[in-house]
Amino acid sequence: MNLLGYKIRESYPSLSAPSKSVVNTINPHSYCVAKKDSEFRDSLEASDILLPDGIGIVLAARILKNEKIKKIAGYDLFLNLMQQLNETGGTCVFLGAAPETLEKIHKRANMDYPNVKVHSFSPPYKPIFNEEDSHLMCDKVNSVSPDVLFVGMTAPKQEKWVHQNKANLNAKVIGSIGAVFDFYAGTVKRPSKFWINLGLEWLPRFLKEPKRLAERNLVSTPKFVWEVLKERVKQ
Template sequence: MIKLKDVIEKVYANDLSELSLFKTKQIINTINPHSYCEAKKDPFFSQALNESNVLLPDGTGIVLATKVLNGKVIKKIAGADVHQFLLEEAALKKLNVFYLGASENTLSLIKTRIKKEFPSITVNSYSPPYKPEFSKEDNVKMIAAVNKCKPDILFVGMTAPKQEKWVHTNSVFLDVKVITCIGAVFDFYAGTVKRSSPFWIKLGLEWLPRLLREPKRLWKRNFVSTPLFLWDLLKAKNYK
């Protein structure tokens, strides 16, 4: 089972520019208080996060826990941040990127924006069926679509924990150097969902505008997962 002290030890504490990319296969995942709480109930999700090559602190709660338990001051690195960083790297090196997930409309909007902002990038995509679990046939088609293009970077956006578990199961079959699960970033970048403004992000309250826009979908992570996470942090601090 995932443990907070282990998460804090593993979480990435450096600048994204210090990542070692493209030499060996790298799986980059993010963690926040909600995904931590979900992983406590889901052993396979916990394994997928623990066995990531890079685990980014995508939440002010993770940043707080790192300071409380390890005395380290780190920066929050959201999925949108690593997405932007990797696109800039891909543009400099004229790389091939692939988007796996979301609807055809969202993927089309992403391609249009990339061609405008990063014309040196080659971009391909595949929209998998919307269902709780993929069949073997679904997986074969998804893997084949990715490998046909031989991308340098694979962005996976199928919501957590589905995306992390899928990558953990299938990464060995994927001919890719960098795989990162970024969920809602597909919609942010496409413009179909608005990300919170820099004002709220700097305050550590990126979640607040999103909660107000989507209370039915996001209430649990803020009013259930956050208190549970803080309780685990208190216990971990007392047992330190």
């Protein structure tokens, strides 16, 4: 489905697919960031699968396309891929986050998905990776050649890095899942199913961290609504 210039797919990647797949998500905030950041927009447009992560995207599809689609968050993508890996005895790499967070991910994944071989690497903490950093990160991933590479370095940094280095990464599926690392490790609590089912997952997070999430919820959301309304008027 083409929505506001992006080809969005409401489906999960398959580990049995013959070619490498890059999977990203889009929500109202990332849409607005991409309007100002051409490199980020190129990264999203180049996705093999771009998932609708956010009630705003779901509502936009209904308003502009008269289509009912299901929100698929990064956490949903993560759970789906880990289940596939567990059924096939596959391998994954978690690239991103602090060593302490990765250790917690290892412990939980070993209990939840005992058939999955889990590896990880914590890259340098810096806003931009240089060529040497990226070479090391790719080498760490390729030493395992995983079925799935989970990248968690916050948007838009993670999507840009994957787009720049896709050709050098030996992985069947590469998914940028950001905050999922912290959610799964338990270092950040994900809102309950009650809020998720209401399409208000963003609200408890905003109330907990209003300063950090102010731009996302108080600036990007109105901008996105305006974009949708303008498109509707054109139609």
